[in-house]
Amino acid sequence: MDTEHASDLRKLISAAADGDRVASEQLLPLVYDQLRRLARSRIAALAPGQTLQATALVHEAYVRVAGSEGEGWSSRNHFFAAAANAMRNILVEQARRKSARKHGGGRKRSELEPDEIPIKVPHEQILVVNDAMERLEASDVRKAKLLKLRYFGGLSLKECGAALGLSLSSIEREWRFIKAWLLKEIGEADTVLTSP
Numbered sequence: 001m002d003t004e005h006a007s008d009l010r011k012l013i014s015a016a017a018d019g020d021r022v023a024s025e026q027l028l029p030l031v032y033d034q035l036r037r038l039a040r041s042r043i044a045a046l047a048p049g050q051t052l053q054a055t056a057l058v059h060e061a062y063v064r065v066a067g068s069e070g071e072g073w074s075s076r077n078h079f080f081a082a083a084a085n086a087m088r089n090i091l092v093e094q095a096r097r098k099s100a101r102k103h104g105g106g107r108k109r110s111e112l113e114p115d116e117i118p119i120k121v122p123h124e125q126i127l128v129v130n131d132a133m134e135r136l137e138a139s140d141v142r143k144a145k146l147l148k149l150r151y152f153g154g155l156s157l158k159e160c161g162a163a164l165g166l167s168l169s170s171i172e173r174e175w176r177f178i179k180a181w182l183l184k185e186i187g188e189a190d191t192v193l194t195s196p
Contacts, residue, residue, distance in 0.1 A: 084153020
């Protein structure tokens with residue numbers, strides 16, 4: 001991304017964060033492709049029977065992020081971190097809804113849209129990781145943010161480092177800690193964390 005484009009994007013993000021609806025509308029086309037990639041990576045890791053499509057996840061996350069009052073973003077990375085958090089919240093809400101007995105509980109849907117990616121991870125795992133992340137947040141907020149950006153946002157370690165303002169070596173060290181901690185907490189760090 002060239003410097004002029006990055007500067008324009010930062011201005012739009014700042015204006016949208018200040019409540020400028022025109023800036024918010026202009027921002028979506030500029031960030032849509034990356035948000036869609038994040039959404040597709042998250043949906044690719046979900047259990048069979050998933051009804052949420054990447055497009056719907058992107059739009060819902062964008063509406064939540066762009067519509068949040070007083071939620072100023074200091075940078076492009078901060079904006080994408082907010083989008084990752086919104087995607088996490090949407091996926092957790094849907095996993096809870098799917099787990100509810102009145103919404104079909106353990107029943108699985110059989111139809112798939114042709115443009116959907118095959119999906120692997122049970123929605124219960126989203127809840128397990130979310131609960132573990134909340135416990136981690138009680139003792140180490142930064143590590144919890146890293147887990148959120150990697151697991152729920154689908155960001156690479158390099159992107160996480162940029163979003164958190166840390167070097168790649170620091171992020172890699174913290175990621176190793178998180179994997180070991182998850183193994184102790186839920187007994188399946190590799191399975192959980194190999195999903196995008």
